Amino acid sequence: MTQSTTARVGRFHQGRLSEGRPQALDAWRVTTDDADVAARVAGLLGGEPQPNDGGGGGLAHEVLTSRDSVRVIVDGPDAVAAHMVLWSSKVIVHDCDGSRFLAPEEKKGQPCGCPPLLEDKRLAARDGRGPMPSIDLTFRIAAAPVLGKFHFQTSSWQLAAQLSDLTDALERVDGPAVCDLTMELVLLTTKTGRSVCYRKPVVAVLGSPDTVAPEPPSSAEPTPAPASSAPRRKARRPHEPATRNVPELACSVSVDTALLHRAAQVLGTSDHQETVVAALSAVAAGQQQTTELAQLRDHVGRIAAIAEQALHGGDSSRT
Ligand SMILES: [Zn+2]
Known part of the structure; x- marks a missing residue:
């Protein structure tokens, strides 16, 4: 490893x-x-x-x-190195293999307290209590x-689940x-x-x-994929994402973990990826005009752009 x-x-x-x-x-x-x-x-x-x-x-x-x-x-x-890490203020505060510490040296090999099931690990990470995969x-x-x-x-939790x-x-x-x-x-x-x-x-x-x-x-044939090329995916694509070259769209989002946690509660999503794309779904569809979402709207607006990418198939797992 x-x-x-x-x-x-x-x-x-x-x-x-x-x-x-x-x-x-x-x-x-x-x-x-x-x-x-x-x-x-x-x-x-x-x-x-x-x-x-x-x-x-x-x-x-x-x-x-x-x-x-x-x-x-x-x-x-x-060639596959995997561990679980929890960051706090740019410092790793928990580094384990899912059950035992990998670092620091004095704790290495000791039980780390992470729950055994991946889904429980994921919930702990979502709430900021536990480490995330680092593969x-x-x-x-x-x-x-x-x-x-x-x-x-x-x-990616999906890749972590696939690891063994x-x-x-x-x-x-x-x-x-x-x-x-x-x-x-x-x-x-x-x-x-x-x-x-x-x-x-x-x-x-x-x-x-x-x-x-x-x-x-x-x-086998070249795949230059200009903007006019036929869509390769089943997903609905209202317009081509401007990601082939330096993007002009503001397809980006600030990392705001607390906001994402709140949004997850409102939207019923189980991780950041789902939260971001679901947030856009709400905005795009003009639905869920709840008080909570209205309060989130400022942030959701920024999330929307990257979520739009996600709807085209982008992976926002690191946000
Ligand atoms: Zn652990």
Whole structure:
């Protein structure tokens, strides 16, 4: 569960920062310090290399690709590092594996007090009482493994729930495993009956590089995905999201955890993703003119833009 961070050439993201605020995307964004790698990534996955002003460890270049799924090679279960962390004022105050502390050193191995069930962990995290998943996946792009290792960090509960299946599947391949790393569209109905959608990261283990092609058959042709291209998704798309290049829309939201908790109570949602998209659903539909929502309207207005992205399939799990 440990790995070196020195050899990574770049990073995959489901979002970016726009004017300091998180913004969900509907296709992978790749950041790197290497201009040649950025150019190669753009050639492989679509998009254009550009200076990275969207956050991500200070890497110099970013590519907003046109792919929501990328075929990658994962070097076994050790390429998946996962723990649970709770931050407070930019300091980690709880770092565990879900049942025992991983840090600080003097507490390592001791029971951490987290509930055993993932759903209870999720509720504790939602209320700010417990840690969230922190998952780091290291991989190479299957079509160009020579580019080097990339990684993807996520706090997705869905991926956390999938983790043991993922490591088991990687064990079974017994060596480098070809996987599809996908921002999968999720359609759901909240407790209050709203239909919402967002994207969750999914890693599908396909097999060894000897038996699995480095590119899925359907993506053999270039996918520049201009704004006029046909929608690839089932989700209703009132208009194209402006995420292919530097976005002009204010698709962003301030991180206001207390507000999100209150909104979750009002909207009956179970995590931040649902809350944000459900908040937009309420605004867009002109519904729920309750006192609570009216008080939230200022903030919800800001949430609305990113939620609109989420309705197109953006993942706001880190907000
Ligand atoms: Zn814990």
